[in-house]
Amino acid sequence: xxxxLVAGNWKMNLISTQGAALVDGFLKRVEVRDDxxxxxxPPFLSIPRIRDVVRNSAVKLxxxxxxxxxxGAYTGQVSAKQLHEFCVDxxxxxxxxxxxxxxxxxxxxxxxxxxxxxxxxxxxKIKNLLFYGITPILCVGETLAEREEGKTDEVIKTxxxxxLAGIDGSELYQFVVAYEPVxxxxxxxxxxxxxxxxxxxxxxxxIGEFADPEVAEDVRILYxxxxxxxxxxxxxxxxxxxxxxxxxxxxxxxSFLQIISSA
Ligand code: 13P
Numbered sequence: 001x002x003x004x005l006v007a008g009n010w011k012m013n014l015i016s017t018q019g020a021a022l023v024d025g026f027l028k029r030v031e032v033r034d035d036x037x038x039x040x041x042p043p044f045l046s047i048p049r050i051r052d053v054v055r056n057s058a059v060k061l062x063x064x065x066x067x068x069x070x071x072g073a074y075t076g077q078v079s080a081k082q083l084h085e086f087c088v089d090x091x092x093x094x095x096x097x098x099x100x101x102x103x104x105x106x107x108x109x110x111x112x113x114x115x116x117x118x119x120x121x122x123x124x125k126i127k128n129l130l131f132y133g134i135t136p137i138l139c140v141g142e143t144l145a146e147r148e149e150g151k152t153d154e155v156i157k158t159x160x161x162x163x164l165a166g167i168d169g170s171e172l173y174q175f176v177v178a179y180e181p182v183x184x185x186x187x188x189x190x191x192x193x194x195x196x197x198x199x200x201x202x203x204x205x206x207i208g209e210f211a212d213p214e215v216a217e218d219v220r221i222l223y224x225x226x227x228x229x230x231x232x233x234x235x236x237x238x239x240x241x242x243x244x245x246x247x248x249x250x251x252x253x254x255s256f257l258q259i260i261s262s263a
Contacts, residue, residue: 004263005220005243007039008250016046023053026253032058036263039090044078047086062090065098068124084132091129094122094139096182119162130171137176138163144183160206169211176220178245184225196223197238204240229258236263
């Protein structure tokens, strides 16, 4: 039986005092339940402060990205070793915003390789996170053009197998995958529930082929992309959708609470 998981990805929003007030506010109201895990992923600079707020609470701490080396001359990067020092439990990798696609390419094509993640760098990040006992939240998802070309499953399979290459299946029991169709992120266009379920089932089947079906049954698969209080319940009641990765709505305590109670 998989425990539901609702994670808030704050992206580059809120200064640490605002983030602390947000979490403090919903901690006072959130119902403590053992059938749903709650995670907040603040910007790096807010992590120490939010860690103090969530300590001994029902809320776990996540990061939004990581570099795959422990230390060295990697200006501006943050390692899993450093996240581990701050008791970070989860870390998002492969978000479409860090893969460098940004939904539509907002930057010249030639600059993307300098900051964009690839399946190969995502794989290195996952291996390093697992080494430090931090659970990766691996994001996969197709762009609108890829969907319209009928390539959704192919894109997702490539992203999944690239990210998992060389990882022992037994390490995937605690794993989290988030299906985030790029066209649904921040657009208000939520994926049709039946289609979101179909893709999440496909993700589980692909992990089953890669590792084994028993492991795949334990992997939590989230849906992300314009999840709001009014659509969360239907999405989360699907058999292969184990919760959500929430962007905009996680910045509002009331909305986030309502989404959690839908899980
Ligand atoms: P929105 O919920 O704002 O669409 O963002 C989803 C997302 O990208 C979460 O990682």
